[in-house]
Amino acid sequence: EIVLTQSPGTLSLSPGERATLSCRASQSVSSSYLAWYQQKPGQAPRLLIYGASSRATGIPDRFSGSGSGTDFTLTISRLQPEDFAVYYCQQYGRSPRTFGQGTRVEIK
Amino acid sequence: QVQLQESGPGLVKPSETLSLTCNVSGGSISTYYWNWIRQPPGKRLEWIGYIHYSGSTNYNPSFTSRVTISLDTSKNQFSLRLSSVTAADTAVYYCARGDSFGFGELLTYWGQGTLVTVSS
Numbered sequence: 308e309i310v311l312t313q314s315p316g317t318l319s320l321s322p323g324e325r326a327t328l329s330c331r332a333s334q335s336v337s338s339s340y341l342a343w344y345q346q347k348p349g350q351a352p353r354l355l356i357y358g359a360s361s362r363a364t365g366i367p368d369r370f371s372g373s374g375s376g377t378d379f380t381l382t383i384s385r386l387q388p389e390d391f392a393v394y395y396c397q398q399y400g401r402s403p404r405t406f407g408q409g410t411r412v413e414i415k
Numbered sequence: 416q417v418q419l420q421e422s423g424p425g426l427v428k429p430s431e432t433l434s435l436t437c438n439v440s441g442g443s444i445s446t447y448y449w450n451w452i453r454q455p456p457g458k459r460l461e462w463i464g465y466i467h468y469s470g471s472t473n474y475n476p477s478f479t480s481r482v483t484i485s486l487d488t489s490k491n492q493f494s495l496r497l498s499s500v501t502a503a504d505t506a507v508y509y510c511a512r513g514d515s516f517g518f519g520e521l522l523t524y525w526g527q528g529t530l531v532t533v534s535s
Contacts, residue, residue, distance in 0.1 A: 340517065351511075351528055352460065357521050358516070397522075399520055402473055403477070405462065406459050409459060
């Protein structure tokens with residue numbers, strides 16, 4: 308099973324700042340089968356990024372993904388109030404599909 | 416607009432079987448991959464498995480011995496059965512649609528989730 312480790316656990320930032328979230332895989336994630344999801348309290352996760360760097364439909368361009376192999380990054384260029392949430396990475400190239408433990412982006 | 420809605424008992428006794436149904440509206444169930452994911456309190460998301468519209472299934476080995484996911488195309492819904500539950504199975508359970516992407520599936524639409532508590 309591919310274990311995904313996200314860092315940091317919590318990111319405290321102010322609106323307008325840049326957020327950089329990391330996801331490291333225990334094994335290489337084939338063909339960048341890496342996605343990022345956003346989850347707000349009491350809501351289901353929402354797909355943000357797939358294929359490591361492609362934005363899902365309707366996702367603002369302040370969200371960007373990068374990386375390959377075992378190291379991936381989600382960047383939010385200028386945090387908006389609605390971006391404060393928990394972010395999960397997920398690999399969907401091998402079974403079982405697995406998720407990281409999440410990074411909470413909170414208002415400083 | 417595609418919508419998914421989970422339903423089922425919110426309380427299940429230890430050793431019994433957890434049964435949930437996901438109703439799909441706004442689109443046909445006769446395509447895509449239909450997934451169950453859960454999130455224990457304070458823990459990460461955990462993929463349970465999926466059923467493809469063709470009927471093939473793929474389960475997380477952590478659940479293989481006690482999980483069944485089935486599809487009812489006539490009702491546009493799919494179901495989860497998890498047997499021999501313990502307190503460790505207490506979680507919010509989500510259903511989600513998986514859109515094929517290469518060899519994998521993107522979880523593009525999710526239900527709101529339903530909390531299932533295992534307790535006597």
